[in-house]
Amino acid sequence: xxxxxxxxxxxxxxxxxxxxxxxxxxLMERRSLLLKRTGIGFNLSLVCDKDLSxxxxxxxxxxxxxxxxxxxxxxxxxxxxxxxxGGIHPAKEIVMKALSKGKHVVTANKLLLAAEGGAIFQxxxxxxxxIYFEASVGGGIPIIKAIREGMVGNRFSGxxxxxxxxxxxxxxxxxxxxxxxxxxxxxxxxxxxAEKDPSLDIKGLDSSHKLAILSLLAFGKKVDINNIxxxxxxxxxxxxxxxxxELGYVVKLLAIxxxxxxxxxxxxxxxxxxxxxxxxxxxxVYNAIFIDADLVGKQLFYGQGAGKxxxxxxxxxxxxxxxxxxxxxxxxxxxxIPENTEIRKFRKMDDVVTRYYAHFSAIDKPGVLAxxxxxxxxxxxxxxxxxxxxxxxxxxxxxVMLTHEAKESDMQAALRKINKLPAIKKKSVVIRLEK
Amino acid sequence: xxxxxxxxxxxxxxxxxxxxxxxxxxLMERRSLLLKRTGIGFNLSLVCDKDLSxxxxxxxxxxxxxxxxxxxxxxxxxxxxxxxxGGIHPAKEIVMKALSKGKHVVTANKLLLAAEGGAIFQxxxxxxxxIYFEASVGGGIPIIKAIREGMVGNRFSGxxxxxxxxxxxxxxxxxxxxxxxxxxxxxxxxxxxAEKDPSLDIKGLDSSHKLAILSLLAFGKKVDINNIxxxxxxxxxxxxxxxxxELGYVVKLLAIxxxxxxxxxxxxxxxxxxxxxxxxxxxxVYNAIFIDADLVGKQLFYGQGAGKxxxxxxxxxxxxxxxxxxxxxxxxxxxxIPENTEIRKFRKMDDVVTRYYAHFSAIDKPGVLAxxxxxxxxxxxxxxxxxxxxxxxxxxxxxVMLTHEAKESDMQAALRKINKLPAIKKKSVVIRLEK
Numbered sequence: 037x038x039x040x041x042x043x044x045x046x047x048x049x050x051x052x053x054x055x056x057x058x059x060x061x062x063l064m065e066r067r068s069l070l071l072k073r074t075g076i077g078f079n080l081s082l083v084c085d086k087d088l089s090x091x092x093x094x095x096x097x098x099x100x101x102x103x104x105x106x107x108x109x110x111x112x113x114x115x116x117x118x119x120x121x122g123g124i125h126p127a128k129e130i131v132m133k134a135l136s137k138g139k140h141v142v143t144a145n146k147l148l149l150a151a152e153g154g155a156i157f158q159x160x161x162x163x164x165x166x167i168y169f170e171a172s173v174g175g176g177i178p179i180i181k182a183i184r185e186g187m188v189g190n191r192f193s194g195x196x197x198x199x200x201x202x203x204x205x206x207x208x209x210x211x212x213x214x215x216x217x218x219x220x221x222x223x224x225x226x227x228x229x230a231e232k233d234p235s236l237d238i239k240g241l242d243s244s245h246k247l248a249i250l251s252l253l254a255f256g257k258k259v260d261i262n263n264i265x266x267x268x269x270x271x272x273x274x275x276x277x278x279x280x281x282e283l284g285y286v287v288k289l290l291a292i293x294x295x296x297x298x299x300x301x302x303x304x305x306x307x308x309x310x311x312x313x314x315x316x317x318x319x320x321v322y323n324a325i326f327i328d329a330d331l332v333g334k335q336l337f338y339g340q341g342a343g344k345x346x347x348x349x350x351x352x353x354x355x356x357x358x359x360x361x362x363x364x365x366x367x368x369x370x371x372x373i374p375e376n377t378e379i380r381k382f383r384k385m386d387d388v389v390t391r392y393y394a395h396f397s398a399i400d401k402p403g404v405l406a407x408x409x410x411x412x413x414x415x416x417x418x419x420x421x422x423x424x425x426x427x428x429x430x431x432x433x434x435x436v437m438l439t440h441e442a443k444e445s446d447m448q449a450a451l452r453k454i455n456k457l458p459a460i461k462k463k464s465v466v467i468r469l470e471k
Numbered sequence: 472x473x474x475x476x477x478x479x480x481x482x483x484x485x486x487x488x489x490x491x492x493x494x495x496x497x498l499m500e501r502r503s504l505l506l507k508r509t510g511i512g513f514n515l516s517l518v519c520d521k522d523l524s525x526x527x528x529x530x531x532x533x534x535x536x537x538x539x540x541x542x543x544x545x546x547x548x549x550x551x552x553x554x555x556x557g558g559i560h561p562a563k564e565i566v567m568k569a570l571s572k573g574k575h576v577v578t579a580n581k582l583l584l585a586a587e588g589g590a591i592f593q594x595x596x597x598x599x600x601x602i603y604f605e606a607s608v609g610g611g612i613p614i615i616k617a618i619r620e621g622m623v624g625n626r627f628s629g630x631x632x633x634x635x636x637x638x639x640x641x642x643x644x645x646x647x648x649x650x651x652x653x654x655x656x657x658x659x660x661x662x663x664x665a666e667k668d669p670s671l672d673i674k675g676l677d678s679s680h681k682l683a684i685l686s687l688l689a690f691g692k693k694v695d696i697n698n699i700x701x702x703x704x705x706x707x708x709x710x711x712x713x714x715x716x717e718l719g720y721v722v723k724l725l726a727i728x729x730x731x732x733x734x735x736x737x738x739x740x741x742x743x744x745x746x747x748x749x750x751x752x753x754x755x756v757y758n759a760i761f762i763d764a765d766l767v768g769k770q771l772f773y774g775q776g777a778g779k780x781x782x783x784x785x786x787x788x789x790x791x792x793x794x795x796x797x798x799x800x801x802x803x804x805x806x807x808i809p810e811n812t813e814i815r816k817f818r819k820m821d822d823v824v825t826r827y828y829a830h831f832s833a834i835d836k837p838g839v840l841a842x843x844x845x846x847x848x849x850x851x852x853x854x855x856x857x858x859x860x861x862x863x864x865x866x867x868x869x870x871v872m873l874t875h876e877a878k879e880s881d882m883q884a885a886l887r888k889i890n891k892l893p894a895i896k897k898k899s900v901v902i903r904l905e906k
Contacts (some may be wrong), residue, residue: 062624062766066624069624069626070623070624072807072809073623074623114483141855170621171863175767175772176622176766176767176768177770178613178616178617178621178622178766181613181616181617181620182613182616182617182621185613185616185788185791185792186605186613186616186617186785186788187611187613187784187788188505188508188509188787188791189501189504189505189783189784189787189788189791190499190784191504217666312752314749314752314753314773315748317747317752318749329784330780331611331780331783331784331787332610332611332612332775332780332784333495333611333774333775333778333779333780333781334774334775334779335611335772335773335774335775336613336771336773336774337770337771337772337773338770338771338772338774339748339767339768339769339770339771340767340768340769340770343768345765345766345767345768346766346767346768348624348766349622349624349625349764349766349767350621350624351618352624352766353621353622353623353624356620356623357620357623361799364796364799364800365799365800374507374508456566
């Protein structure tokens with residue numbers, strides 16, 4: 037970046053897979069549209085991938101292709117490096133080197149930012165360069181821009197997000213078609229909505245990475261992803277989805293961050309939501325983020341959370357934003373998120389207070405419900421409603437209840453005792469509930 | 472603005488009513504938060520209003536108050552003028568003069584922009600100054616930023632918005648409480664959600680002003696507000712809301728802009744929406760904007776569409792954005808929206824093709840339904856479903872139907888004939904339907 041800026045921004049793209057080819061295609065196809073809308077010429081100048089032989093959607097002249105990412109990073113004419121390699125290595129090395137070499141960086145890499153954001157944001161600050169990452173959360177939904185710029189004057193109190201399209205697709209089909217988790221996962225895989233190894237998605241890890249990014253932006257607090265309480269959807273049965281429905285609730289994999297004064301609570305788990313909530317109507321592969329902030333009040337942002345086109349949209353938006361800054365002639369350090377020193381600690385999962393849906397499988401004999409209710413009561417858990425369902429299996433009666441607010445540690449202690457009751461024949465199911 | 476920028480932005484506020492006092496209050500209270508988040512000091516330096524005696528929420532020192540807006544506009548130390556006067560005059564003069572004097576402008580004035588946007592944007596361009604207006608549509612929802620920046624690489628095909636909280640509140644209470652339009656309006660007025668003279672809101676005009684602004688941003692086409700087809704909610708009866716509900720639909724006042732190749736269709740009217748749609752779940756004073764664009768696909772933005780705090784949030788966001796530009800040292804002309812020369816004409820309402828809900832009030836005698844169906848058929852309107860309801864009044868039978876897609880001119884022609892049938896005892900009700 038030693039050359040004088042002449043209203044032309046040169047872009048180097050590293051990672052030429054599905055997402056990368058989408059970005060390349062639209063950078064070229066929309067050149068004149070972007071020029072008209074911004075007054076800046078955006079040029080794709082170099083594209084890097086290990087594999088240059090596979091066929092892609094975007095036609096890139098041979099001389100613009102390279103297998104060596106250092107060629108991109110070291111090119112003095114390139115202003116912005118777009119990292120779409122994914123994973124931590126070598127993505128981290130690419131981003132760090134690019135920043136050191138004075139390049140601005142755009143990335144869609146949520147894992148990288150969630151795991152290594154500390155070092156990367158520091159490097160961006162030290163290098164006086166921007167790192168933008170709109171595509172890392174919520175696909176094409178401009179949620180990062182909304183939090184960081186659109187609500188810049190707000191103090192945030194809560195984030196509730198459906199941040200993983202794969203899990204939402206599975207839970208939606210289980211709910212609408214009555215299918216089992218396994219069948220719904222298989223269907224999602226056959227449609228290309230779930231990967232062959234779906235662990236990151238269905239175990240809630242992908243959601244936790246995205247939540248770490250949103251929490252950093254909204255609350256100014258770095259979250260160690262290893263310390264986020266995460267429960268996936270693999271143990272959700274269709275039976276519980278149907279019981280929840282009868283009670284007026286929908287089961288969603290929710291990523292939750294809430295601030296209470298100087299404490300922050302961050303967790304990801306299947307959650308019962310009242311069916312009339314807007315978030316409850318978000319089905320299929322769609323994502324939605326519900327924000328609670330003191331000036332704007334409650335807001336919801338909804339859209340496709342992944343995919344080639346939405347991701348390309350977000351990357352283009354980042355490129356344009358950086359382009360405007362380069363055009364300005366100064367490098368500001370807007371992407372450096374100020375730490376919020378008011379937030380002093382993370383609430384331990386044991387101390388979280390929430391409502392619960394519980395489903396106990398008991399032998400059909402007198403006194404069982406009384407036993408359960410008694411154990412819950414001894415642990416300060418009061419029951420809001422209870423439904424004893426008709427027998428489904430020989431001698432086993434499902435007892436379904438909703439509790440009032442209770443402390444997680446109390447609930448877990450009560451559960452351990454309930455599960456040891458001779459009348460309880462299966463591990464009890466507990467799903468948290470948000471109002 | 473002759474002084475050198477020293478990381479301090481001075482703001483002059485014109486219009487110190489409810490909204491203005493909110494902006495003043497939070498500009499002062501959030502000074503250190505904004506400094507931390509942006510590195511820029513934002514100073515409220517002068518506040519102007521005709522009335523300086525009423526009590527406000529914000530404590531402004533006397534020497535910072537003035538009755539003369541020229542003092543604000545002519546103050547060489549002021550960088551940004553915030554216009555919160557409302558209406559066209561003298562708001563237009565304030566904005567035009569401020570731009571001429573080299574001030575950047577932030578406004579929440581949708582009427583001004585919808586009616587006089589042409590001249591104002593031209594003046595901003597000529598003066599090389601910014602005009603920002605996030606608060607003019609959707610209150611605190613960063614919808615303008617989302618369209619203009621977050622989706623900068625997209626081509627838009629549709630906007631469907633619940634843009635008026637007052638009307639949405641009235642329709643929501645009619646639907647949930649079974650109240651009449653009059654009763655619901657009265658309730659809205661008593662809660663402060665509707666003005667004493669609610670015409671602008673309930674007649675759809677406010678929505679049409681906001682739609683003109685969104686259309687300009689998304690489609691790059693100036694819309695003459697006098698040419699927007701606008702129908703309000705004052706004739707919606709509770710009966711029709713209930714019939715629609717039985718058929719699986721919700722009635723919303725929708726602002727619609729759709730692009731078909733080189734044609735743009737822009738209209739505001741009560742609309743039946745399938746109840747399972749996300750937009751249908753938006754109730755009370757909330758606003759929501761549903762966007763259809765080619766890269767992001769379908770997105771929805773939801774939040775409070777008005778009020779002191781959400782408006783203050785949007786104004787602060789605009790001030791910060793302009794602040795970053797001033798800090799850059801250059802004035803870009805990002806707010807100047809490039810005209811989209813591909814769009815050559817507006818579709819006439821007569822040529823709009825849509826589905827319809829129709830409610831005919833006929834005398835209970837044989838052959839009436841056949842007469843109506845015949846007249847519709849002769850005008851190329853085919854019936855999708857029909858429900859003949861039980862008699863409600865002596866001898867009058869309500870016949871409710873949904874049509875397939877039909878041309879507006881055909882529907883109007885058929886209606887004129889149907890309304891003249893001797894068996895038809897009341898003016899027929901027709902509400903358009905969106906899928």
